[in-house]
Amino acid sequence: xxxxxxxxxxxxxxxxxxxxxxxxxxxxxxxxxxxxxxxxxxxxxxxxxxxxxxxxxxxxxxxxxxxxxxxxxxxxxxxxxxxxxxxxxxxxxxxxxxxxxxxxxxxxxxxxxxxxxxxxxxxxxxxxxxxxxxxxxxxxxxxxxxxxxxxxxxxxxxxxxxxxxxxxxxxxxxxxxxxxxxxxxxxxxxxxxxxxxxxxxxxxxxxxxxxxxxxxxxxxxxxxxxxxxxxxxxxxxxxxxxxxxxxxxxxxxxxxxxxxxxxxxxxxxxxxxxxxxxxxxxxxxxxxxxxxxxxxxxxxxxxxxxxxxxxxxxxxxxxxxxxxxxxxxxxxxxxxxxxxxxxxxxxxxxxxxxxxxxxxxxxxxxxxxxxxxxxxxxxxxxxxxxxxxxxxxxxxxxxxxxxxxxxxxxxxxxxxxxxxxxxxxxx
Amino acid sequence: xxxxxxxxxxxxxxxxxxxxxxxxxxxxxxxxxxxxxxxxxxxxxxxxxxxxxxxxxxxxxxxxxxxxxxxxxxxxxxxxxxxxxxxxxxxxxxxxxxxxxxxxxxxxxxxxxxxxxxxxxxxxxxxxxxxxxxxxxxxxxxxxxxxxxxxxxxxxxxxxxxxxxxxxxxxxxxxxxxxxxxxxxxxxxxxxxxxxxxxxxxxxxxxxxxxxxxxxxxxxxxxxxxxxxxxxxxxxxxxxxxxxxxxxxxxxxxxxxxxxxxxxxxxxxxxxxxxxxxxxxxxxxxxxxxxxxx
Numbered sequence: 170x171x172x173x174x175x176x177x178x179x180x181x182x183x184x185x186x187x188x189x190x191x192x193x194x195x196x197x198x199x200x201x202x203x204x205x206x207x208x209x210x211x212x213x214x215x216x217x218x219x220x221x222x223x224x225x226x227x228x229x230x231x232x233x234x235x236x237x238x239x240x241x242x243x244x245x246x247x248x249x250x251x252x253x254x255x256x257x258x259x260x261x262x263x264x265x266x267x268x269x270x271x272x273x274x275x276x277x278x279x280x281x282x283x284x285x286x287x288x289x290x291x292x293x294x295x296x297x298x299x300x301x302x303x304x305x306x307x308x309x310x311x312x313x314x315x316x317x318x319x320x321x322x323x324x325x326x327x328x329x330x331x332x333x334x335x336x337x338x339x340x341x342x343x344x345x346x347x348x349x350x351x352x353x354x355x356x357x358x359x360x361x362x363x364x365x366x367x368x369x370x371x372x373x374x375x376x377x378x379x380x381x382x383x384x385x386x387x388x389x390x391x392x393x394x395x396x397x398x399x400x401x402x403x404x405x406x407x408x409x410x411x412x413x414x415x416x417x418x419x420x421x422x423x424x425x426x427x428x429x430x431x432x433x434x435x436x437x438x439x440x441x442x443x444x445x446x447x448x449x450x451x452x453x454x455x456x457x458x459x460x461x462x463x464x465x466x467x468x469x470x471x472x473x474x475x476x477x478x479x480x481x482x483x484x485x486x487x488x489x490x491x492x493x494x495x496x497x498x499x500x501x502x503x504x505x506x507x508x509x510x511x512x513x514x515x516x517x518x519x520x521x522x523x524x525x526x527x528x529x530x531x532x533x534x535x536x537x538x539x540x541x542x543x544x545x546x547x548x549x550x551x552x553x554x555x556x557x558x559x560x561x562x563x564x565x566x567x568x569x570x571x572x573x574x575x576x577x578x579x580x581x582x583x584x585x586x587x588x589x590x591x592x593x594x595x596x
Numbered sequence: 597x598x599x600x601x602x603x604x605x606x607x608x609x610x611x612x613x614x615x616x617x618x619x620x621x622x623x624x625x626x627x628x629x630x631x632x633x634x635x636x637x638x639x640x641x642x643x644x645x646x647x648x649x650x651x652x653x654x655x656x657x658x659x660x661x662x663x664x665x666x667x668x669x670x671x672x673x674x675x676x677x678x679x680x681x682x683x684x685x686x687x688x689x690x691x692x693x694x695x696x697x698x699x700x701x702x703x704x705x706x707x708x709x710x711x712x713x714x715x716x717x718x719x720x721x722x723x724x725x726x727x728x729x730x731x732x733x734x735x736x737x738x739x740x741x742x743x744x745x746x747x748x749x750x751x752x753x754x755x756x757x758x759x760x761x762x763x764x765x766x767x768x769x770x771x772x773x774x775x776x777x778x779x780x781x782x783x784x785x786x787x788x789x790x791x792x793x794x795x796x797x798x799x800x801x802x803x804x805x806x807x808x809x810x811x812x813x814x815x816x817x818x819x820x821x822x823x824x825x826x827x828x829x830x831x832x833x834x835x836x837x838x839x840x841x842x843x844x845x846x847x848x849x850x851x852x853x854x855x856x857x858x859x860x861x862x863x864x865x866x867x868x869x870x871x872x873x874x875x876x877x878x879x880x881x882x883x884x885x886x887x888x889x890x
Contacts, residue, residue, distance in 0.1 A: 251853065251854045254853070254854070255853050255856075280640065367748055368834065421745070422745065424748035425725055425726050425747055560854075560855045563850075566836075567838040567839060570838050571838045585660075
């Protein structure tokens with residue numbers, strides 16, 4: 170009896186010892202030893218640019234960097250999105266990562282994941298000349314800059330010029346004209362709109378964002394995504410009334426497609442138009458590349474100041490990087506005008522540079538038109554997930570894909586959306 | 597008596613026993629126990645976890661996505677288990693007797709098992725496309741009315757993924773049963789045939805009882821495989837459209853690793869564990885009772 174008592178006590182003491190060892194180990198890893206291995210160690214650049222051209226472009230840009238050896242890890246974007254919190258949270262995170270400015274970056278910064286890069290934004294830092302709007306997008310809640318934007322792009326309704334000619338339609342500027350164009354295209358036996366909401370359900374938020382911007386304005390849109398308005402309020406219901414008018418024009422097969430798959434019908438003239446970001450040009454077959462054009466999402470209420478979505482891409486560094494000085498130098502290089510220009514041209518994207526020192530006069534006419542579109546707009550937003558969070562984005566995905574399947578249940582869907590959004594925002 | 601026997605064990609054996617045991621406890625059991633504790637907290641992976649009592653479990657009960665995922669997991673366990681066992685057993689019986697080309701059939705049926713689940717998912721996703729093989733075949737035989745967007749339709753998405761998973765698993769179960777059938781005594785089969793037993797009677801009363809050992813293995817493998825199913829659903833639908841093909845495992849992954857709600861995700865993990873326990877205990881209880889009766 171006594172014997173077994175002693176063993177148990179010994180066992181508990183052993184457990185306690187293990188626990189203490191664990192705590193001590195915690196202290197050891199907790200202490201900041203940023204000096205160790207600095208400068209000499211290899212930097213890791215974790216990239217979500219998994220499409221062929223942007224991937225090749227970034228590889229080339231990184232090859233041009235000679236100060237430190239850089240390992241480029243490219244991960245499929247949907248996996249990257251899902252795994253990003255885990256990357257940042259791991260014990261030995263990648264030093265520099267590609268991602269988005271705005272709320273998403275701010276959210277990670279508030280969790281303490283991101284390196285303060287304010288010094289790159291002051292004096293002769295590489296980001297010092299960037300526009301105030303970009304600086305605002307790259308600033309965390311505590312006023313420190315945590316992001317280095319290197320390119321941005323616009324959204325628009327993309328179409329093939331030759332197809333519009335064949336069908337005898339003009340790019341519309343008002344909602345009524347837009348619906349009329351849809352009707353004409355449909356009468357030719359072609360799906361007026363294509364939209365890949367299968368494995369990329371976030372695409373459905375494109376129309377939601379734009380309709381909200383056109384009907385309720387950018388200010389309301391930002392506040393809605395920050396939880397200051399209700400998703401089942403009268404303003405959002407009005408948005409959904411307009412969305413409902415589009416559903417009969419959307420290619421139903423898009424529900425099985427990814428956004429890339431949904432480009433195929435557009436290229437083959439089996440679908441008329443696609444509301445999507447300028448990155449669509451990278452998924453376009455080369456023979457259709459010169460035939461592609463876009464128009465501004467039609468105005469619904471002329472009294473609402475025109476707003477456009479201009480998602481901003483770039484890089485941030487992990488707060489737990491073993492080589493913060495090296496990470497900042499790499500960021501400075503990536504933000505420099507030559508690196509931006511090289512990346513944009515090699516990636517064959519229609520992205521716009523954030524550095525004003527990049528000469529854009531040699532860029533394609535489509536890109537010039539994109540720059541003009543953004544310059545003419547009164548307000549800039551990014552995209553649903555970038556203006557809120559990836560978790561709120563999934564509530565939008567659920568609500569909007571369900572709505573596209575059964576638009577009659579709009580009230581129930583919006584009530585459910587509000588409930589799940591509230592849960593996300595309060596957590 | 598016991599003490600002397602223990603002393604007879606050489607020291608090096610103790611080392612071989614204790615080192616793996618320590619690794620197992622440290623790397624498997626301790627983290628597993630931790631997830632029970634985590635399920636009672638709110639934790640985003642940074643800083644200290646805040647204890648919240650049973651709040652996560654209360655939230656689970658009112659979470660429609662969770663109840664849907666629970667229902668889907670039960671459908672999945674029954675459908676996946678039932679179909680792959682029935683299919684595997686039928687194929688094993690059919691391909692048990694040596695005849696020309698049987699090896700080719702066996703390898704062909706086993707082949708999908710060689711692919712990773714992610715590849716299987718990709719392969720089937722192409723079949724299920726709106727203009728993919730399945731709809732084209734249905735159209736070719738005049739069944740246009742059955743054509744649908746298999747993975748985008750909330751009524752069919754889960755079952756479409758289930759078919760793909762069973763397609764892969766059936767070869768594995770077949771191989772297990774083939775091994776079991778090889779162990780069955782053929783003279784018993786012949787004797788019962790001489791006694792006038794029909795093919796069904798011979799299978800049910802002569803062969804089946806001899807497969808009891810294999811059945812335990814197949815059952816355990818199937819239950820474990822069905823509850824840990826994740827990759828094929830993730831690669832085909834990611835639980836969509838709107839959570840209609842969500843399983844507990846995919847929902848746990850999303851909560852835990854996409855949203856970093858580690859406490860909530862641990863609560864889901866505990867539910868998965870309990871579910872596995874219920875299945876296994878029920879089966880073991882039944883199996884032991886049968887053995888006692890026999």
